[in-house]
Amino acid sequence: MALTRARLVLVVLLLLVFTRLTFADPTSPRLQRIRSFEARLHALVQQGMRGSPTFRALTTRLEQSDLIVYLLYDVCAPPHLAGRLTFLSATGGVRYVAVRLRPLGPAIQAIAVLAHELQHAVEIAEHAATSTRTPWRGSTCVSDT
Numbered sequence: 246m247a248l249t250r251a252r253l254v255l256v257v258l259l260l261l262v263f264t265r266l267t268f269a270d271p272t273s274p275r276l277q278r279i280r281s282f283e284a285r286l287h288a289l290v291q292q293g294m295r296g297s298p299t300f301r302a303l304t305t306r307l308e309q310s311d312l313i314v315y316l317l318y319d320v321c322a323p324p325h326l327a328g329r330l331t332f333l334s335a336t337g338g339v340r341y342v343a344v345r346l347r348p349l350g351p352a353i354q355a356i357a358v359l360a361h362e363l364q365h366a367v368e369i370a371e372h373a374a375t376s377t378r379t380p381w382r383g384s385t386c387v388s389d390t
């Protein structure tokens with residue numbers, strides 16, 4: 246059987262899927278509510294969960310909430326801001342917030358800032374009235390840290 250270009254692409258895709266499944270950490274709980282397209286941010290969350298019961302409690306609380314937390318890098322953040330949380334939207338019984346982190350050097354520093362912002366996300370999760378119509382005014386949460 247000749248290995249056509251289409252078959253080669255299919256084999257490569259299957260290998261990529263298999264590799265991803267093979268190397269997935271079975272001890273890491275899959276997060277549904279905390280999302281990121283950035284592999285490093287995802288890794289920081291996993292590292293925070295492994296190393297800190299407090300961090301793990303924050304993620305557990307968020308996983309039980311109606312909040313979706315998007316983690317993003319903020320390369321345009323002012324120098325005095327290490328991280329910030331902003332409310333994005335509320336629709337269909339789900340509320341969306343964004344946590345933006347300035348790319349930081351040491352992972353431990355980034356995890357600390359991330360935990361701080363996730364704490365604010367938990368505060369919003371526990372304040373059901375927070376939405377774009379009734380913004381959360383519990384802190385300087387919109388521009389922070």
Ligand SMILES: [Zn+2]
Binds near residue numbers: 361365384385389390
């Ligand atoms: Zn804060």
